[in-house]
Amino acid sequence: xxxxxxxxxxxxxxxxxxxxxxxxxxxxxxxxxxxxxxxxxxxxxxxxxxxxxxxxxxxxxxxxxxxxxxxxxxxxxxxxxxxxxxxxxxxxxxxxxxx
Amino acid sequence: xxxxxxxxxxxxxxxxxxxxxxxxxxxxxxxxxxxxxxxxxxxxxxxxxxxxxxxxxxxxxxxxxxxxxxxxxxxxxxxxxxxxxxxxxxxxxxxxxxxxxxxxxxxxxxxxxxxxxxxxxxxxxxx
Amino acid sequence: xxxxxxxxxxxxxxxxxxxxxxxxxxxxxxxxxxxxxxxxxxxxxxxxxxxxxxxxxxxxxxxxxxxxxxxxxxxxxxxxxxxxxxxxxxxxxxxxxxxxxxxxxxxxxxxxxxxxxxxxxxxxxxxxxxxxxxxxxxxxxxx
Numbered sequence: 292x293x294x295x296x297x298x299x300x301x302x303x304x305x306x307x308x309x310x311x312x313x314x315x316x317x318x319x320x321x322x323x324x325x326x327x328x329x330x331x332x333x334x335x336x337x338x339x340x341x342x343x344x345x346x347x348x349x350x351x352x353x354x355x356x357x358x359x360x361x362x363x364x365x366x367x368x369x370x371x372x373x374x375x376x377x378x379x380x381x382x383x384x385x386x387x388x389x390x
Numbered sequence: 391x392x393x394x395x396x397x398x399x400x401x402x403x404x405x406x407x408x409x410x411x412x413x414x415x416x417x418x419x420x421x422x423x424x425x426x427x428x429x430x431x432x433x434x435x436x437x438x439x440x441x442x443x444x445x446x447x448x449x450x451x452x453x454x455x456x457x458x459x460x461x462x463x464x465x466x467x468x469x470x471x472x473x474x475x476x477x478x479x480x481x482x483x484x485x486x487x488x489x490x491x492x493x494x495x496x497x498x499x500x501x502x503x504x505x506x507x508x509x510x511x512x513x514x515x516x517x
Numbered sequence: 518x519x520x521x522x523x524x525x526x527x528x529x530x531x532x533x534x535x536x537x538x539x540x541x542x543x544x545x546x547x548x549x550x551x552x553x554x555x556x557x558x559x560x561x562x563x564x565x566x567x568x569x570x571x572x573x574x575x576x577x578x579x580x581x582x583x584x585x586x587x588x589x590x591x592x593x594x595x596x597x598x599x600x601x602x603x604x605x606x607x608x609x610x611x612x613x614x615x616x617x618x619x620x621x622x623x624x625x626x627x628x629x630x631x632x633x634x635x636x637x638x639x640x641x642x643x644x645x646x647x648x649x650x651x652x653x654x655x656x657x658x659x660x
Binding site for chain 3: 453455456458475478479486489490493
Binding site: 294297301304309312313315317318319320321323326330338347350351358359361362368369372373376 | 415444454469475484
């Protein structure tokens with residue numbers, strides 16, 4: 292009973308979402324709104340201003356380098372969180388063995 | 391009917407992304423094992439990445455490594471790919487943290503099943 | 518696990534994996550790749566070493582003090598290169614106006630501060646992968 296209700300609601304969600312996705316422009320056409328003047332500027336001036344052949348490396352380390360700094364902070368925060376949860380286990384067991 | 395099939399073939403990446411999203415959501419809602427819920431969240435994140443990167447595709451386009459000998463090639467849109475690099479790192483961090491929380495829960499309650507954990511907690515509250 | 522065939526084949530394969538990871542990090546501005554994928558390959562080489570030999574041997578080779586320094590060293594390198602831009606030009610993290618050397622496109626030594634930042638990101642991602650793996654498989658009562 293519960294599984295049938297889940298399947299019915301999820302099929303309804305799938306049909307509504309795919310109907311609204313069909314209104315987007317076709318896959319691969321050049322006239323979608325994401326291919327605008329910013330992209331043309333990055334593709335034209337990447338070898339002269341940044342001196343790099345790889346356009347994506349020039350974008351993430353030169354034009355938008357501040358976002359990459361935020362992302363390395365996210366990596367550092369995740370390792371701090373995992374160590375703070377799991378490192379206290381060894382200490383508890385050692386105290387129980389000695390006492 | 392022919393027009394509908396041609397329309398479907400033009401948007402096949404986006405519909406595949408939505409299908410993956412619904413499959414991930416079904417996995418999170420139905421299984422009661424905590425590890426399977428974490429994998430369902432990972433499948434939903436992969437669906438969002440596929441949807442976002444498919445926006446930048448251009449027909450007959452090459453990879454965005456600029457060829458110095460042949461100026462005049464068409465390249466795909468590099469901006470959505472570079473935005474998703476940050477998103478992938480955030481997804482890995484969330485998976486690592488939730489796995490460490492599952493290890494702690496297993497050592498506190500002795501089981502990885504969500505229904506049994508809730509039953510144990512409601513017993514303790516009633517006492 | 519203690520298997521002889523796995524140990525012998527790992528000893529042959531791991532140097533090639535490390536050289537491949539360093540190649541992808543260093544050539545990040547010429548060919549596809551960059552900091553994140555190169556760092557993941559270096560981390561995977563150390564995880565293979567931990568799996569084929571025992572976890573104690575690998576934790577002695579890569580102790581907690583070394584991984585702490587590498588982890589913060591990556592971010593310090595990034596911030597230091599960014600602060601150079603404040604003293605010579607106007608803004609944080611500027612490439613051509615900050616006075617870095619931009620040669621011809623296609624050489625190895627070119628593109629200003631891009632290779633330096635890529636090396637910093639690669640070291641940081643590799644250290645994160647190794648530390649996560651060692652923390653999660655550590656058994657209780659272990660030193």
